[in-house]
Amino acid sequence: MHSPPAVLAELPRGDVLARDCPSRQILQHVTSRWGGLVMVALGRETLRFAQLRRRIGGISERMLAQTLQVLEADGLVARHDHGEVPPRVDYCLTAAGWEIATRVFALTDWIETHLPELLAERAEKAQALG
Amino acid sequence: MHSPPAVLAELPRGDVLARDCPSRQILQHVTSRWGGLVMVALGRETLRFAQLRRRIGGISERMLAQTLQVLEADGLVARHDHGEVPPRVDYCLTAAGWEIATRVFALTDWIETHLPELLAERAEKAQALG
DNA sequence: GTAAGTACCCACATAAATGTAAGTATCCAA
DNA sequence: TTGGATACTTACATTTATGTGGGTACTTAC
Numbered sequence A, B: 001m002h003s004p005p006a007v008l009a010e011l012p013r014g015d016v017l018a019r020d021c022p023s024r025q026i027l028q029h030v031t032s033r034w035g036g037l038v039m040v041a042l043g044r045e046t047l048r049f050a051q052l053r054r055r056i057g058g059i060s061e062r063m064l065a066q067t068l069q070v071l072e073a074d075g076l077v078a079r080h081d082h083g084e085v086p087p088r089v090d091y092c093l094t095a096a097g098w099e100i101a102t103r104v105f106a107l108t109d110w111i112e113t114h115l116p117e118l119l120a121e122r123a124e125k126a127q128a129l130g
Numbered sequence C: 001g002t003a004a005g006t007a008c009c010c011a012c013a014t015a016a017a018t019g020t021a022a023g024t025a026t027c028c029a030a
Numbered sequence D: 001t002t003g004g005a006t007a008c009t010t011a012c013a014t015t016t017a018t019g020t021g022g023g024t025a026c027t028t029a030c
Helices: A004-009 A023-029 A035-044 A049-055 A061-073 A095-113 A115-130 B005-012 B025-033 B035-044 B049-055 B062-071 B093-115 B115-129
Strands: A077-081 A089-093 B076-080 B090-093
Touching: A004 A049, A004 A089, A023 A095, A023 A115, A023 B025, A023 B090, A023 B115, A035 A049, A035 A061, A035 A077, A035 A095, A049 A089, A061 A077, A061 A089, A061 B049, A061 B115, A089 A095, A095 A115, A095 B025, A095 B076, A115 B025, A115 B062, A115 B093, B005 B025, B025 B035, B025 B062, B025 B093, B035 B049, B035 B062, B035 B076, B035 B090, B049 B062, B049 B090, B090 B093, B093 B115
Parallel strands: none
Antiparallel strands: A077 A089, B076 B090
16 A cells, blocks of 8 residues: 655645646746747648748747747647758647647637627727716 | 728738747736736636635736736737725636636646646656756 | 725836847859 | 848847835724
8 A cells, every 4th residue: 555656646736726736837938929820830730930920920930949849748739850951840749738739729719709709898998988 | 892800801810939029028917927817717716815825835926917918908918997995906808818717727738637647757857867 | 094905007217029140061053 | 242041149239127125095903
């Protein structure tokens, strides 16, 4: 009758409402300004750096590179460097990344679908104040 | 045979990958550092300002107030001022807010549940680099 | 009468995120 | 041979987000 490793025992589950829970970091990475969009874009297909940049309107090279690095460090996206010249690198989701992307997509999809209503509501409220 | 109002015709549906699509603003509001946590907290029950502040570890009064205002302007949370003294105000989700909160919760819940694996993965990668 | 709670707002300062422009080494098409 | 594409990185400047501490007007509990 032995208990699980100390590390796991101390981390049975995260709690995003807790101030110092590491789950917040992951959450922030996948919900950062560009993080979520990268997940959504990769949720459809494997893409190369420049392709991603074109899909995600408005993202700069710098932010795309940085975002991809963070997501890769979290084990959510996988980077495949073909070692060719000129460079050829493609990005796709890992198993965990796919799980998360699915949920991010559920969110973005609902918002996209109900945008007209959402905007109408917002406009009404704005006018009520004026 | 007439077409729908121009406004709606031009906005059949949002696209978060598009640079100037307003859906991005909504998305950012509900995935901002505190926005998502407020949605999750209110997803469980109606709460007063000070209660929310206690539930969401680390949030400042300033950010809570600001976040609530943005979410209210988007029509996702409703503010009820009982007009009493000392002040008594409570916050809850609107119908649209509930839809979104459900999806944000699906995301946070998956992350919370799989935190141990996620952290283990991250630790491995970090060590691989050193 | 002193302290704490309620729901905030405001000014100020700092921290974090993001953008811009340039540079790298190589290849291919015009 | 000039221009564009590839996948980045770096330095610098700026914008945005966030925190801190204080104040308000009033009540209840000690």
